[in-house]
Amino acid sequence: MASRGGFMVTGTNGADYEHREKIAIQYQLSALNKSRLKYCVFFHHVLFLVMVAKLSADILDKLDIFILEIEELQIPQPLWWEYIWCISLLLSFIGLAALKRNNIKQLRRYMYGIAILGFGPLLYCLIYYCGDVWRYLTKDEDEDSSEIDIELWQGYPYGLLWYAFVFLASQVHFFQLYFSFNLLKAWRARGALRKSD
Structure with missing residues (x-):
């Protein structure tokens, strides 16, 4: 107000009111982590589309639909963990609804769900393809992949392709849990401040 030529108290330039314009740290953290969690949800959707393409x-x-181009790809039969991961x-x-309403209970459910339906199937995949990946990584350069009993798809080791997917998906899930945890801390701090007022 003082800078616009209005009334000004003698001995001040109006800068003493800057402290009122600061946003509390828990609100800054909440906004930042909400934005980051939304990006993680977006990448989760992208990985879901990759999985649906595989399935x-x-x-x-x-559905008894025959498309020659897809059949010619000879995609290996899916395992149950792939469908369970899609449920995640x-x-x-649930997570986006929790962000919209700052709902701690829904955000906790989201975190538990990601831990069970996100990381659980990925862990199963790591264990299931561990033998194939180990055989592929330790084979001699002279040996042919067909002699070693490694499952291949389009000339690539199938287990190693799944490990690449698991690497990306586990990073997305880890950051989903990390940003959700940060949101829980910020929302609890805000609730504690309200109670103290």
Whole structure:
């Protein structure tokens, strides 16, 4: 106000009111972590589309739809963990609803769901393909991959492709849990400040 030529108290330039314009740290952290968690949810959706592309041959077979181009890819049959991991996408809607309402209880459910339906199937995948990946990584350069009993898809070791997916998905899930935990701390701090007022 003083800078616009209005009334000004003698001995001040109006800068003494700057402290009122500061945003409390818990609100800054909440806004920052909400934004980051939304990016993680977006990447979760991208990975879901990759998984659906992999499962498309099996889904189309169950619907009795025949598409020659997809059948020619000879995509290996899916395992149950792939479908269970796909269910983890539904958790993103719980997480986004929690962000909209700053709901601690829903955010906790989201975190537990990601730990169980996100990390659980990925851990199973790591264990299931561990033998194939180990055989592929320790084989001699002279040996042919077909002689060693390694499952290949389009000339690439199938287990190693899954390990790449697990690496990306576990990073996304880790950051989802990390930003959710930071949000819980910020929201609890805000609640504690309200109670003390």
